[in-house]
Amino acid sequence: EAQVTQNPRYLITVTGKKLTVTCSQNMNHEYMSWYRQDPGLGLRQIYYSMNVEVTDKGDVPEGYKVSRKEKRNFPLILESPSPNQTSLYFCASRELGGGLAGAVGELFFGEGSRLTVL
Amino acid sequence: GNSVTQMEGPVTLSEEAFLTINCTYTATGYPSLFWYVQYPGEGLQLLLKATKADDKGSNKGFEATYRKETTSFHLEKGSVQVSDSAVYFCALLEGGSEKLVFGKGTKLTVNP
Numbered sequence: 001e002a003q004v005t006q007n008p009r010y011l012i013t014v015t016g017k018k019l020t021v022t023c024s025q026n027m028n029h030e031y032m033s034w035y036r037q038d039p040g041l042g043l044r045q046i047y048y049s050m051n052v053e054v055t056d057k058g059d060v061p062e063g064y065k066v067s068r069k070e071k072r073n074f075p076l077i078l079e080s081p082s083p084n085q086t087s088l089y090f091c092a093s094r095e096l097g098g099g100l101a102g103a104v105g106e107l108f109f110g111e112g113s114r115l116t117v118l
Numbered sequence: 119g120n121s122v123t124q125m126e127g128p129v130t131l132s133e134e135a136f137l138t139i140n141c142t143y144t145a146t147g148y149p150s151l152f153w154y155v156q157y158p159g160e161g162l163q164l165l166l167k168a169t170k171a172d173d174k175g176s177n178k179g180f181e182a183t184y185r186k187e188t189t190s191f192h193l194e195k196g197s198v199q200v201s202d203s204a205v206y207f208c209a210l211l212e213g214g215s216e217k218l219v220f221g222k223g224t225k226l227t228v229n230p
Contacts, residue, residue, distance in 0.1 A: 004161070031216060040222065041222065042207070042220055042221060042222035042223050043162075043207065043220040043223070045217070048216075048217070050216060058217075090161055090162070092161075092162075096216065106164045106167075107154075107162075107164065107218055108163075109161030109162045109163065110161050111159075111160055111161045112159075112160070112161050
């Protein structure tokens with residue numbers, strides 16, 4: 001079954017304690033991305049990657065890091081979490097070529113990771 | 119820059135009512151347009167899409183038509199069901215870009 005798997009699904013942590021949210025996809029997609037979802041703000045992109053060892057900042061990258069050492073995995077790292085990073089996080093992936101008419105790939109989302117930073 | 123504006127929610131309807139969720143966009147080129155749906159406790163999933171002007175996307179009884187002249191992509195369904203209760207996101211992908219731009223989402227609740 002094609003899927004994007006995130007872990008953990010729920011996490012409560014304290015300010016400053018480093019954490020990693022893992023993301024793995026089994027569809028051999030080149031493109032992977034992290035979003036956060038907050039009430040009234042919708043989805044905002046944190047980081048994205050178009051291939052192994054290629055990552056770029058999205059709209060709200062501050063306080064986050066990512067890595068793409070393997071095609072299937074794209075972990076999100078919070079080195080020193082703060083309460084304003086309390087949010088619902090989504091990982092997503094798709095095939096590249098989304099900018100060309102007729103080659104628009106569907107974005108597949110994980111089920112989300114709800115993070116609370118106290 | 120590119121942007122998507124959706125009608126503010128929440129929207130509450132009775133079962134079998136007609137649904138419209140408005141979406142307008144701003145883009146410099148010729149984007150592809152999408153509607154994604156998020157059911158409670160789940161991630162987003164693609165509902166329908168349209169890649170060029172006058173295209174109509176449809177799925178599960180939902181429809182949306184790409185209107186270049188009004189820069190709109192309104193979502194409609196003739197008769198909603200309780201199971202349609204979800205958050206709906208309009209999104210665009212501009213030609214030559216890999217970045218999907220989302221609206222803020224509209225929460226729909228359908229009561230029996």
